[in-house]
Amino acid sequence: MNILLTGARGFVGARIAAAMPVIAAPSLRNMTEDGVKRLVDETEPEAIIHTAAISDIPTCEKDPDASYFANVLLPVWLAKTGVKAVLFSTDQVYGGCKSEGPYAENETAPANTYARHKLEMEKRVLEINPHAVLLRATWMYDMPLYGTANRGNFLVHMLLKQEAAFSAAQHRAVTYAREVAQWTQRALSLPGGSYNFGSENSLTMLETAHWLKERLYLPITLRDAGPRPHLWMNCGKAKSQGIQFRHTADGLEQCIRDYDLDLR
Numbered sequence: 001m002n003i004l005l006t007g008a009r010g011f012v013g014a015r016i017a018a019a020m021p022v023i024a025a026p027s028l029r030n031m032t033e034d035g036v037k038r039l040v041d042e043t044e045p046e047a048i049i050h051t052a053a054i055s056d057i058p059t060c061e062k063d064p065d066a067s068y069f070a071n072v073l074l075p076v077w078l079a080k081t082g083v084k085a086v087l088f089s090t091d092q093v094y095g096g097c098k099s100e101g102p103y104a105e106n107e108t109a110p111a112n113t114y115a116r117h118k119l120e121m122e123k124r125v126l127e128i129n130p131h132a133v134l135l136r137a138t139w140m141y142d143m144p145l146y147g148t149a150n151r152g153n154f155l156v157h158m159l160l161k162q163e164a165a166f167s168a169a170q171h172r173a174v175t176y177a178r179e180v181a182q183w184t185q186r187a188l189s190l191p192g193g194s195y196n197f198g199s200e201n202s203l204t205m206l207e208t209a210h211w212l213k214e215r216l217y218l219p220i221t222l223r224d225a226g227p228r229p230h231l232w233m234n235c236g237k238a239k240s241q242g243i244q245f246r247h248t249a250d251g252l253e254q255c256i257r258d259y260d261l262d263l264r
């Protein structure tokens with residue numbers, strides 16, 4: 001299958017490119033709607049996987065116009081081409097939910113610019129192309145990958161930092177980015193709609209950090225970061241379609257095995 005991948009040099013995109021054959025799109029920064037259409041006309045993909053985005057929350061807060069361009073307009077223009085598309089969204093769309101969770105796909109309450117733009121993107125893309133698949137990803141981790149920018153993530157923080165703060169009250173999952181890359185191929189055959197897409201986790205973030213500290217005998221000092229919004233997803237909808245991620249601790253175990261991180 002001829003798959004056009006955006007953001008192929010990004011954190012998730014690079015791992016998707018390593019997991020399946022794709023055509024890497026050029027950077028979409030500053031691209032016009034005509035440019036996006038031309039790119040799709042020239043590459044004639046059977047499907048598009050769209051990972052390019054501004055995914056840093058403070059950057060979106062500081063520059064909402066840039067966030068709107070990258071996180072709403074670009075995906076809308078891709079959807080308008082009519083090609084089957086899988087597009088990444090975020091668990092941040094649940095950041096303003098008042099209940100404990102875990103949250104199903106219809107319980108959204110975005111609480112920052114990034115999340116508001118991602119949710120608007122999901123709605124507009126589905127209006128244009130009801131066959132599109134929107135994947136709400138959790139915070140993802142992996143070891144650095146040679147030749148790509150080294151994005152900070154939970155695992156790397158835990159391995160490198162002397163101290164870190166995570167919330168003892170926050171329920172959220174972290175997911176192994178390589179597992180996300182593997183399931184993304186399967187997501188191409190999902191019926192159109194939004195899906196919670198990642199590991200589930202019954203531990204709080206601080207408990208998860210303590211688990212990893214003890215598992216790898218890490219010297220890090222952990223503190224409670226205080227209250228944080230739950231970002232806890234119920235992934236039953238994806239599971240009903242055969243997409244079942246490892247739980248967070250099992251995903252971390254897999255990553256520890258893959259990289260031989262257990263040095264005791």
Ligand SMILES: NC(=O)c1ccc[n+]([C@@H]2O[C@H](COP(=O)([O-])OP(=O)(O)OC[C@H]3O[C@@H](n4cnc5c(N)ncnc54)[C@H](OP(=O)(O)O)[C@@H]3O)[C@@H](O)[C@H]2O)c1
Nearest residue numbers: 007009010011012027029052053055070088137138139140
């Ligand atoms: N990383 C996470 O933990 C996480 C968690 C939840 C959801 N997500 C979502 O998953 C997707 C992939 O995330 P990621 O961590 O791989 O992102 P990333 O590495 O920060 O960025 C992916 C790519 O986006 C492109 N990009 C950056 N700024 C841009 C701009 N202003 N305009 C257009 N394109 C721009 C860049 O590609 P070029 O260099 O080719 O321009 C970059 O390599 C995103 O949709 C993100 O919102 C990520």
